Amino acid sequence: MIATDPGERVEPKPKAEGLSEQRIAYLEGLVKRAHTAAAVFTQYTQEDVDEIVKPMVLAGLENAQHLARLAVEETRLGVMEDKVIKNMVASEFVYNYVKDKKTVGVIRHIPGRNLVEIAEPIGVLFSLTPITNPTSTVLFKCIMAAKTRNAVVFSPHPKAWRCSAEAVRIMYETAVKDGAPEGVFGCVESSTLADNAYLMKHDQVGLIDATGGPGVVKAAYSSGKPALGVGAGNTPVYLEKTADLKTAVVDIIISKTFDNGTICASEQTVVIDDEIYDQVLKKFEELGAHICDERETEILGRAVINPQTGCMQPLAVGQRAIDIARFVGLSVQPATKLLVAPIKGIGPDHPLSVEKLFPVLAVYRAKSREEALKVCVDVNHAGGLGHTAVVFSRDEQVIRRFGEVINAGRIIVNSPGSIGALGAVYNDLVPTFSFGCGTGGGNSTTDNVNIYHYLNIKRLAQRTQNHMWFRVPNQIYFNRNAVENLRQFPSRCTILVTNAGMEQIGHVDIVRRFIGTKTHLHVLVIPDAEPEVKVINQGVEALNLYKADQIIALGGGSVIDAAKIMKLKYESPEADLEYLAAPFLDLRKRVVEYPNQRSNRAQLIAIPTTSGTGSEVTPFAVLLDKDKGRKVTLADYSLSPDVAIVDPQFVMSMPKSLTADTGIDCLTHALEAGVSSYASPYTDSNAMQAIRLVFRYLPIAYENPHDEEARCMMHNAACIAAMAFSNASVGVNHALAHAFGAMFGVPHGRANALMLPHVIAYNAAVPTKFMPSPYTQGYTAHKKYATVADLLGLGGTTVDEKVERLIEAVKNLLDRLGFPRSIAELGISRHDFEKALPQMVNTAFADPSWRSNPRMPLMTELAGLFQQAYEGRAVEKAGLALVK
């Protein structure tokens, strides 16, 4: 019968192989008490905890000698005086580290990242403690557990359980006296492997903290429980020729003889540079070491290392050098404190090259620095991976190189390995009695195990907004005759990029009038189409030929885009356009970086001759790669023109269809920027103003092309809308229009117009999938459309009504401008459309434009929007238009 506490349901128990019912009941009792204590402990404050910990530390100090004596008497290992020091370090030094640390509630604020860290105790720890440090490890772990509000069930090494249990008792009684929960520490008496296996798998154990040999650590990690496993080492030491030898030799002796070498971080093989080898051995001898000859080394190796396992003989662990010498039959001086054994290699043929937790030190004579480092690597890999290493040198490069090639959690520099690794004595490492050995040692950490390993650290992550921006060219000249401002920009040589039409209608001559007489002006006429690589290269050749310091782009979006890319390649010839066009999600986190080194410099002045793309202020440029049959979109604020001249005299002669197409492109820019997930008050003000101007002036400019005010305002509207979408981006309308336009060769503005009413309805509806966006508070697209309706004075009382009226207003505008209202009206057959649909959906989904859309489009929804656009008005009349 398994005993359980009253009131508890019987939980499934771990396998209890080899355990009697009485033993299981005993173990269950320990865990239950600890489990209750851990639960009660969760209510404690930082002040409560600190009031408990300090008396525990004082009790540890008061009992340091008592516990050390018990440990030596029971284990017959080590040096009583050194164990006193260990107990004191485990109490005082650990306390000094933890006393001001926060371990309850909020433990850290990270204001810059809006993060708050909060401590959560683990609950019940199952802790295995070693024979080599049986009381200091207990003191250390009890103090850490109390500080972190955890309960511990200890399982001491079976040959050290009495002294360990006494240490647990002292800590427990002190802690409970000062308010710790009853049952907070418990100790398994005379534990067995079966006990440990049972407890390691116990449901109510939260973490296994195993300090001990490889078997214990492996068992901990194999249990399926979270574990801190801290195991064996094999510390290599590089004694380099520039080292301070007097200090080095004394430090090594201090460390290797401390508690008779029982600390697993102590030195095992010292690799000594040839030049100082004899001198070092002489110093060892002078300070009480016995230098073994070849025969003695062989005898020693055979005796203290098990030839079958290659591991140290337990009988030798923690024994005095003189006793070991006597045991193996070596004749040494009575005051001998260390046996130094020269070896000629590392590995099974050189038994003393492994870990030896007793005062036997292997030494190796290295002919060169490279050999020394390689031998240290060999020692490191012969059972010491991840643990500890030591280097003595005055050469920082040597120290750094050693640190890079040796895999050890602690690389102790110019100080004793064992005491150095414990931390807080010879260096600023965190004080510990458990050395994490990283994955090399089969452990989960390389840290000196400390209070933070006894905590679940929770992070309160406040919603943050990355900084935003509003970036536009720093000089924008607008209204009629703004071109006169060209006089402000003196230049030695200017390349005017334009197309043939601009020359024919006299626009080039207008520009030429305002170029200074001292400026050499070269006119580069390019095709009136999306720029190709060949055209860009021609432009760059011209720029290089004339060593131009200024580029004027006079034309529509394609000409200005071409000039942007020419400038990029002229200033940074190494720029790889395809690489720079790599996709990205957030401009701030983009993988590719645009070049910031410039071998040439040229100012770019953009003079648009259409009122739509806004390329004169945008950071975008589209390039046609004919060889690969695709368009490459470049986006970077370094592409933005330096100066924009928005002079309506250059658009007075735009044909009606171009006026309508570009005007609707402008409206789409503004509407999409307005509801974009990147919209800001800065972009909103521009978007709203542009929308207002388009509704007021586009019909006039379309119907009366010579109306100067309407032309001027539409020209301004295009630029203002572009300022909005340069910073807030566009949306799904553009993704659809790009895909459809490319498939059927439909002009961009016209393609936008076909999608626009459907996209407004789509965005205004409750999304199937919301777009993740830290910048928006809730879903606002429908409300923003309603705001647009209000701005336009469209009436309506509810948001839905206002959205409906905006859609109607857009439709009326499109009708007034003579747009086809369905794809079918363009003469595209249903068959051709259906055939192209899957490809268009894929292309639209791959288009980056929708990534700032307020609603995340599903591919089926993109297909639905295309279908609506195909049917257009006919379907709307049937009431099927809106995707809801």
Added chain:
Amino acid sequence: MPAAIPLKISEASVASNLQEVKAKLQGSDRQIAIDFSSVSRIDAHAVRELKEIALFAEEREVTVHIHGANVEVYKVLKLLALTSRFTFSG
């Protein structure tokens, strides 16, 4: 909400108050209500009493309702898998 009048638990004597509750379980009431609103923290003794109350209540098919337990106390009971043994309010 249970009809029974809640038995007020005092911060100063949680464990002994709970012993009184345990005694009540011997009676004929099918519902017992305990008012924890004055208790900021419970210790291992209180936990032990609550475990016994849970056990007796289950044996006698009595519903034990805890009113006003703060979240810290509730979390202790949760960690010890005891919340399913009681009903809670407040």
